Amino acid sequence: MKLRSAGKKSKWFVYQKVIIVFILLLLPLISMNVWFNYKGMSITKDAILNSSMAGASFYSRQLDREMYFIRNLQLQFLNDKDLQKLSFRGGMLENYEEVELIEQVRDRQSTLTAFSDYIVNAGVYVEAVGKTISTMSGVTNTPNPEMELVASLISTTPKPSYYQYGERIFLIESENNDGVWSYIELSRAKLLEALNQIADLYQESEVLLGSKELGTVLTTAEQPQEASTILAQISEQSIGKQGASEIKKIHGINYFIIHNDVSSLHLSLIMYVNQNEITRPLNQFTTWSYLLFIIAIVIMVLYSFSVNLMIHRPLSRLVKAFRMLEADNLNIMIQSRTKDEFHYVFNSFNNMALKLKNSIRENYEQKIALQHSQLKQLQSQINPHFLYNSFFNIYMMCKVGDADSAAELSQRLGRYYQYITRSGADEVPFSKEYQHALDYCEIQCIRFSNRISFEYGEVKDVPASLTVPRLIIQPIVENVFEHAFEDGTMEGVIYMSTEYRDGKLRVTVEDNGQLMTEEMIEQLRDKLATPSKYIEKTGLINVNIRLQLKYGEGSGLFVSRSSYGGLRVDLIINANEEE
Template sequence: MRAYLRWWHDRSIRFKLNCIFLLIILISILTLSFWGIRTYSSYSENQADQSTLQMIHQVESNVDYYIDHLKDVQHYISQDPEVAKFMQMKGQEPSKDEVARIDKTLSMYTERNKEIMGIMLVNKSGIFTSHDMFRITRDSLVEETWFQDALKAPSETMIISNPIGRNVSTSQNYSSYDVLSLVHAVVDPQTEEVLGVVLMDLRMDMIKSIFENVKLGKSGFMYILDHKGNIVYAPTNDIVYRIQGKWLPDGSQGSLTQQIKGHDYRILFNDSATNKWRFIGVIPNDDYQRVITDIQLYTLIVTFITIVLASLLSAYFTGTLIRPIRKLMSLMSHVKNGELNQRFVSETKDEIGQLGNSFNHMLEEINNLINVVYMEQKKKREAELQVLQAQIKPHFLYNTLDTIQWMAQEYEADDIIEVIGALTNLFRIGLNRGNEWIPVRDEVKHAESYMIIQMSRYMDKLDFKFDIPEHLYSYHVLKLILQPLIENAIYHGIKARTGKGKISICAEQESDLICFRITDDGAGIPPEKLEEINQILRGEKMREDEYGIGLFNVNERIQLTYGTAYGIQIYSVLGKGTTVEIKHPMVQVVKKTG
């Protein structure tokens, strides 16, 4: 766990922000998706049940309207005068004219109502007449079950489905499953005595067409049971005959889920108050699940697309937040390498913009402090140089005058003039009207003047040579950078050796800098001391009092002016000699005119 936390803490801010954003988005989307699917599943089931019940009600209304219309037709037939007269006949058959008139009336109704297959009139005496219907055997129709049931309930119209086993048939070739019978008793309005029964056979085509126009889901269906639990109408489907009546709870309306042949089915029913029929709708649960599965698939697709878009937006917005931070980090890296001229440019005033402004202010303060320190160090070095010059001038002037006196005794006046001329050049160039930079030509001349004076003292001890290319003379260097080093070569190199020594002063161009080399074949420097001196020159170690200030003063002046990439490096072999190398930038000074 700690390793994981350490790994997490070491990740970039952008990575952490992206992970946090994606985690929040995933939790939100997955929670909404899971909750939405569950809610929609429950809601869709309820809506499907409500929709199915509405369709059942609609079918029920259409069927009731159809049956009620036929009941009205049956009632009109029973109220017809010819039919009423026929019902009151006792023991005598109707005449052919009477039969023809009744047949004409019945034909009129069958022609107007194509669903009527046939109509039969039977009075209590057993006399009957019909249109497209006939008695199968000679047995009296009065003894038929449908006739007796109608006598027992004269105020009701009985509906008989699948009329099997009766002594009546029609001239049309239909099976009992395609027939629905309506039975209605004819009552004397004055005596309320039952006079007979009107039997009407109907085709199931009308009811079938109503059901065929209704679709429950993709593979659902509807069927009808009568009050005895017999099937009034059902489509061709073996599931119908596997539904047991005991599954259906009591009540006029309800629903349940039942497994049939290994599949779950949703069963909904509603009872008709008009016909005492039960209208039942059956829908496979697979139809429900198919819709829910489609919704789940669409939800997953939308979720995936949303996550992808959210990831892109998260990457974009975190990029806009991290980009200025990375820019600030890059600037800090440059500042770390010494590039203090960097500045953070921000177009916003948010926390990052304020941080950038503070960064800029910090750099301004650092630059100001560096300038202050530089000016203080420069003034300090100038003061040290002035002190050095003040120390050198009286001592050097004394020795020079002593030499002049000695030469006046030993040599002729021309030599004295040469030394005095060299001394004059030395002072003139050294002062240089207070200017810090002088041409290479003047710096070399200053060094030559110094060597002329020293040669007058160490003629048998010292020899020197200048090798300076002419094209370097026009460039400018800091003044008095060669003379202190030549002086060190004389006093610490040549004087410490036995015999005559030689000093060589040369220069060459290396890329964009001038490299001066002062080489002597004197005593050399021990390796440990050489390394210590170079460390002091590189700024890796503090200078101790045992070392003079001339060498280090020249090095510090160059580095303070041009940077640590320039300055002095010493190479030496003990007993063989020393080379002091000066690296100075190539500087062109344009003189102002006017």
């Protein structure tokens, strides 16, 4: 496989590239946001203005419909049959009949007044009976002030759509050649209340009812001249158009003016609002947009600083550490003050450097342990004392005529030396290693004149494919024969058993010797737990190191007090760890 050669060295650090890419990606988003804000403000402004126009138009139509309704009621009242009968036959009616007709007319007037809150007084003048009938003053003979006021108003030419006397507003209609006058006085307070409902759409808005010819009839403004100024500014093009709007600058203030016709009165309902009030939320939105833009710039600066602090600096430390590692400096350690991902990376680097250092040391110790193991095996092969004693035991058995025992000892001795002297793989099936330890026990028990015996359990559940290093059980048993029964114990027993569960093999060797004290067990346990090359490599320590190097943590030899009184040695192999 071919590897491409590295390109030219970049002048930019990684974090600088990240910042540039971040800015390049962010700028289009900011530009689009500014454009969307501009379009959004324009659309929002139009929506606000349209909402204002719709609100003003709604209230003006409501008022216009109410005035039309009152006029229709007035016309219907003029055509009332009782009123017509009173008008045509007033002079020929008897008193009882006249009073009855007048009461019926008054009832109709009361009904007329109840139909609308805008009516404060409904009256009628009947020339034939010489009386005025109204809901306010009752039945009054003429002439009277109310009849004289109506007479002065009805003489106005040309006939207006409404009549105004001071602050009072009247609707007057006549019938039967002015033989009947119907007059309705409108409530100025109710009309102002209706205008105030429109003005309440905005805090800085006012509403007026009037026309250029008649001036201001009603206004919600505290200063009437302000309404007159607004009315004078209405352009001719907007007059007669329902819902027309325009912007006029008056006394340095821009007003948004909405014009609606109240055709029932031939007047205009005009709403004018300080434009700043309408656009104030948009101006605040614009201010916030600029503020957010500045915040975005600050965020980019802070982001650049944060990337430099959180990514570039740790990466620089990591690169520097790798360069020192390349220079064979295995003592480098990176300190981490944070608990982020770099903390994990730094710890992993430290663990890697430590494991590399330990691997080098363990590889060296493994070689030393292998040399010790080979030396130990060579010593076992050529141990003349063990061989001479065995031959002497065979000789004595032959002398006493115990041919069967001599044959068995010879067979086991031959199989023992065949196992330790053969060449080949360093690993053997566990069953063979276990049988070799049993052969050694049998030979030693014969040598010690049956003063020592051994008991063992059969190998169960151990996979036939499981292989172990050679000569890992014999040193444990050999240690028992050499140290456990030095005091001449006559009934020494060695117990051997095996157990295999969940990929873990346990071989237990126990004895009933009385020489091993708690202090000696603790010292042996410390030696096994300190795999250092400076500790003397005895048989047990050598086996422990070999197992740990091959099968990893959790494997090896573990010593404790036996339930039989002597020493217990557990040989543990984690077969899963090896896999």
